[in-house]
Amino acid sequence: MTPNQNDERVHILGIRHHGPGSARAVSTVLAELDPEIVLIEGPPELDAVAPLAMAAGMRPPVAGLVYAVDAPATASFYPMAVFSPEWVALRWALEHGRDVRFLDLPANVALVLEDEEDPDAEPPMDPIRTLATAAGFDDAERWWEDAVELRYHGMDVFQAVLDAMRTLREGHIPDLRTRRREAAMRRVLRVALRSGAQRIAVVCGAWHAPVLVPSEFPTQTADAQLLKGLRTTKVAATWVPWTSTRLARMSGYGAGIESPGWYHHLFTAPDEVVSRWLVRVAHLLRREQHDVSPASVIEAVRLAHTLAALRNRPHPGLPEVLESCQAVLCGGSDVPMRLVARKLLVGDILGRVPRETPMVPLAMDLAATRKRLRLKQSAAEQQLDLDLRTETNLARSKLLHRLLLLDVRWGEPADTSRGKGTFRESWTLEWTPELEVALIEASGYGTTIESAATAVVAARTADADIAGLSMLVETTLTADLPTALGGVLAALDERAARQHDTTRLMAAVEPMARVRRYGNVRRADTEVVQRVLTGIITRIAIGLPAACTALDDEAAAELRELVDGVQRGIGLLDQPELRDVWHSALRSIADRPTVPGLISGRAVRLLLDAGLIDVADAGARLSRQLSRAADATQAAGWLDGFLSGEAALLVHEPELLEIVDEWATGVGAELFDHLLPLLRRTFAEFSATERRDIGLRVRRIDRGEGASGVRADDSTLDHHRASLVVPRILELLR
Structure with missing residues (x-):
């Protein structure tokens, strides 16, 4: 049937990975040949799990996964779809009770094989593009589709592919890795030939077809020399779900195709x-x-x-x-x-593997938990809104937070700021094949999701600083890991007592305040958090003045962010005693000359917002800071700290706006150019409406009307008539 292949026992079916035309041709030829052995390109480790392709519940796209047992991140996927020739060959062999094996470089070698310099190798060739160019096509995909995918021939097309690839490979020396792979393929094929089988079908990438023709084999010694002395590692193999998206070339998959959905349609x-x-x-x-x-x-x-x-x-x-x-x-x-x-x-098709597929215990626990909580795996993005007041949704939230700790990012927290309230969480779920490897990696921490997450927290606790520990407290609480939480809090308490860096303590306040405020939503006891938090805020109040001295611009900006973080944290707590301690610290830096203007201005603004100083006092401080005798750069920083946040202060307090306007118009031209970026950044934080209102009020100042819109010398205002409408206005505002 194939005289050019010489040994009529071996029939080389050179295919394109994921080619529906190739798959149809493979199906036709296998039915005609009825081979006793079917060899398929792929690592021999997949032989152990190959029978699962016929198990109930197996639905492509799926991928063979081979990973290093001691380093699961070192792994390789071997995806197969319904229209993949390898899948068609595997299913045919199993359905007909034929011997089926994989031939390629074993994964226990390939996963740790380092690329070596190969002076004899030539640049890699794209055989399909080369053939397309020879045929007068500028689009390799279109040529292959015309020549193969849209022509459902039998063995003739494989003979034509073999001849074409043989011609392309004449005089071409592939790289060392490819030569080793092909030597390993021939080793498997030699074993099959020695079995006495009369018909052997080999399904492999078209590029490898010529070197698998027995009559063109190099010596067995030459192949053995290529494979001699290679390092190995212990590996395990399984099947995992794959997605149609990951079959596409845009996903970065090397053997990907442009349109897996179209190819699936062509085949089915x-x-x-x-x-x-x-x-x-x-x-x-x-x-x-x-x-x-x-x-x-x-x-x-x-x-x-x-x-x-x-x-x-x-x-x-x-x-x-x-x-x-x-x-x-x-x-x-x-x-x-x-x-x-x-x-x-x-498309967004997600494959499925049968229950009996080998899994690490951690993956089995996730599957059981997912089923119990009725969480569906999907390759398409799903929005999940959780009301934490229900048992099921609270359990779902705990699971997703625990998976984040394990770096199994099935769900990503979505924006919950728009009217959700503290009992709401939103997640975006999307299952990708890489998460299977992440589960295998995480299995080194434990056999269940809870035990593994607890172990991860313990490991992070050992190395985390104060800020990291405070974030870890919040993460551990949301993941509901009580054993781990105790250890984190103990470490935080101990390190906070020894910590003399006030800025590190400040970074811990906001996340811990969230824990204290919202812990009741998750039904957690946060009393120990309160004790640690009280001690941290007390230490901050004592150390803040010293922390605010001798700072450059960058350090001052960072400290200002920390001040805002502490303020937000204090605001979450309904605890007047802690608020008083914090406000006392702000008072101590508000007028201190050694404190950068950015920070002292911010302290004055926070005291004003808290009602501890009035507008007149704030105006006097602002006037002093923006006086002609003051350093203009320091004044600009003070103004930035004082104004940042919301513009209502300038809109509704005209005397403050007049002070700012007088200072801005009095700064020298050269210095103003230097200060303009800072001022622009300050006012850019305001909304367009707020900026427009400020502009209108500044225009009134320029016209002599004052920021309130009333001329200082205007005597036409009838106060009696104006007072008549005041009661009605107050009634409307209630």
């Missing part, structure tokens, strides 16, 4: 490929409220075939189908086409 559609695809597009667009009629679908089919004929293509390919779809079904717009690309060309 029994007939009328173009018509069936455009009907699917029409269904999708209708669900999204786009008006698509049956007549327009018929017209799109006709246009696709016409375009194929004009371009001398055997059948309409994806470019023709997409062009007709956009022109007819989408009215020429590319907006609906983005939906088609996301939902149909790529």
Whole structure:
């Protein structure tokens, strides 16, 4: 049947990974040949889990996963879809009771194999692009689709591929890793030949096909020399779910394809490929409220075939189908086409593996917990809103927070600031294949999610500083790890007592205040947090004046952020005694000349907001700081600290605005250019409406009306008539 391969026992089926045309041809040829042994490109470690491909519950896309037992992050995936030739060959062999094995460099070598300098190797070649160029195509994908994917031939196409690749490889020396891989493939094939089998089918990447022809084998000694002395590591193999997105080349997967959804359709559609695809597009667009009629679908089919004929293509390919779809079904717009690309060309399919698939205990615990909490794994982004007052949602929140500790980022916390309240959490869930490896990595910490997360917290506690420990307290509380929480708090208390750096203590206040304020939402006892927090705030109040001296601009800006953080933390606590301690510290730095203006100005603003000084006092301080005798740079920093936050202070307190305006207009031109970026940054934080109101009031000042809009010498105001409306206004404002 294949005279050019010489040994008629071996039939080389050179395929393209994830090629539906190749998969159809493999299915046809295997049915004709009925081989006794089927060899498939892939690490031999997958032999142990190959039978699971026939198990109930196995649904592609899936991937063989081989990982180093001692370093699970060192791993390789071997994805397979319904339309992958390797999957078709594997399923055929298992269905017919044939011997099926994988041939490639063993993963226990490949995972730790370091690339060596290879002076004999030539630059890597893209064989498909080279053949496409030789055929006069500037698009390699289109050539392969025309030549293979849209032509469902039998063994003839594999013989043609073999001949083409043999020609391309003449005189070409591949890199050392590739030569070692091919030597390992031949080693497996030699073993199969010695078994006495009369028909052996080898399904491999087209590039490797010529070197697997027995008559062209190098000596066994030469292959053994290539594989001699290579370092190995202990590995394990399993199957994991894969996604259609990860099959796409845009995901970074080396053997990826442009449109896995289209290839899936090419392989599974029994007939009328173009018509069936455009009907699917029409269904999708209708669900999204786009008006698509049956007549327009018929017209799109006709246009696709016409375009194929004009371009001398055997059948309409994806470019023709997409062009007709956009022109007819989408009215020429590319907006609906983005939906088609996301939902149909790529898709969000998540495969499934059977229960009996080997799993680490941690993955088994997650699967059981996920099932109990009715959390569905999906390759598409899902929004999950949780009301923590219900037992199920609280348990879901704990699980997702524990997974974050394990760096298994199935869920990412979403923005909860818009009207959610403290009992609400929002998450964005998306399951990706890489999370399977993350679970394996995390399994070194424990056999259950809770025990592993507790161990992670203990490990982080040993190395964390004060700020890190305070964040860890909050994280541990939300993950509901009471054993770990005690250890973190003990470490925090002990290190805070020995900590003399006030800034590190300040960084700990806000997260710990959140724990104290919202701990009751999670039904946690936070009394010990209160004790530690009280001690930290007391130490901050004592050390703050010294921490505010001898600071450059960058250090002052960082300390100002810490001051705001402490203020936010104090604001979360309904504890007057701690508030008084903090305000006392602010008073101590408000007028101290050695404190940078950015910080002292901020202290005055916070005291004003707390009602501890009045507007007149604040105005007097502002006037002194912005006087002509004061340093302009220091004054600008003071103004930045005083004004940042909200603009209501300038809008509703005209005397303060007049002081600022007088200072800004009195600064010299050269110095003003230096101060302008700082002032612009200060006012840029205000909303557009606030900036407009300030501008209108400044214009009134320029007209001599004052910021309030009333001229100082205006005697036409009738105070009696104005007082008549005051009661009504007060009534409306109640």
